[in-house]
Amino acid sequence: MSSGAGTAGTAGTIRVGTRASTLAMAQTRQVAERIAKAAKAEIELVPVTTEGDTSRASLASLGGTGVFAAALREALLRGECDVVVHSLKDLPTAEHPGLRLGAVPKRADARDALCARDGLTLATLPEGARIGTGSPRRIAQLRAARPDVTPVDIRGNVDTRLGKVESGEVDAVLLAAAGLGRLGRADAATELLSLVDWPTAAGQGALAIEVRRERGDRALERALEAIDHGTSRATALAERLVLAGLEAGCAAPVGVTAFVDDELLFLSANVYSADGTRRLTSSHAATPDSRSSADLADAARDVADRVVAELLGNGAAELAPPEESR
C-alpha cells in the first residue's frame, strides 16, 4: 500500500502529508478528496507529528511561526509525501526555497468564535470571567474589548478546549470559526465576532497545499490548479504580506482582514499593544485590472505595501519593539 520515500505518485497514489490532530485530519481529508477527484488518482494520508502538537508549552512561548509547519515541510522535502496540507495561518510567511504554494482552496469563515457557557456573548460575560486562549492577538483584543475579564492560557485540540468550558474550568474559549465548522462543532459558538472590530490572523480559515518546487507530476499539478481559488489566494496573500512587512519592525499582535467585493480588494489591519490599551489601524483598497490571478496578486501587493507603510509610519514598531531592540 504505502510507497517508499522518493517514489512520488508512481503507483497513481498521491501521498498527502498532514498533522495528526483531529482538526488537521478532518481538513486534510476534505482537501485530499478534491485532489483525488481532480487528479483521478488514489490518495493516502501520511500523518506527521509536529513540535506544535507534542509541546505543552504555550503557543506564545514556542515563538508562533513554524512549529506546526516545519515537520510537514521536512517530510515533503524528504519525499515521504507528494503534497502537504497546512492551515495557512500556521505557515511562516517567508518562502521556503525548495517549496511552493500549489493551491489555496476556497477559504472558509475567517472570523473568531466565542464559545461560552450558557449562551453568553462578549458583552454579556460576567465581570472577571475566565476566557481560554493562548494567542497574543486574541488576548490583546479581549483586553481592549473587556478589560475586566481574565485571559487564561490553554492548549490542546478543539475538543479539549471546548471541554474546559463544559467542565467549568473557564467561562469561554476563543477559537477560529473555520476549525469549528470543519469539525462539525459550529454549534458551540455563542458569538461570531465581526471582522470589522475583531480582525483575525493572516490567512485564518484558509488552507495551503504545499508541494516541492521542481515540477514533475502533471496530473497533480493540474489538480492543484483546479482546486486553487483566486480570490482566496489573493486575500490571504495580502494579509500575509502585512504580517511579513510588520515582522521586520514590530513584534506586536496583529489582526488583519482582506476581502474582494466586486471591483475592490479591501485590506484592513490592526496592531495592538500586548495589553490592548493602544491600537493602530490602517485600511486601503485597490481595484485589480481583472480577476486573473496575476492581477489579483498585484492588487494584493499594492494594498499590503500601503497598509504596512502606514502602520510603520504611525509607530507600529514602538507598540512592541522587536526582541533584539528591547
Ligand SMILES: NCc1[nH]cc(CCC(=O)O)c1CC(=O)O
Ligand atoms: N494555531 C492553531 C490553528 N491553526 C488553524 C486553526 C483553525 C483553522 C483555520 O484557521 O483555518 C487553529 C485553531 C484556532 O485558532 O482555533
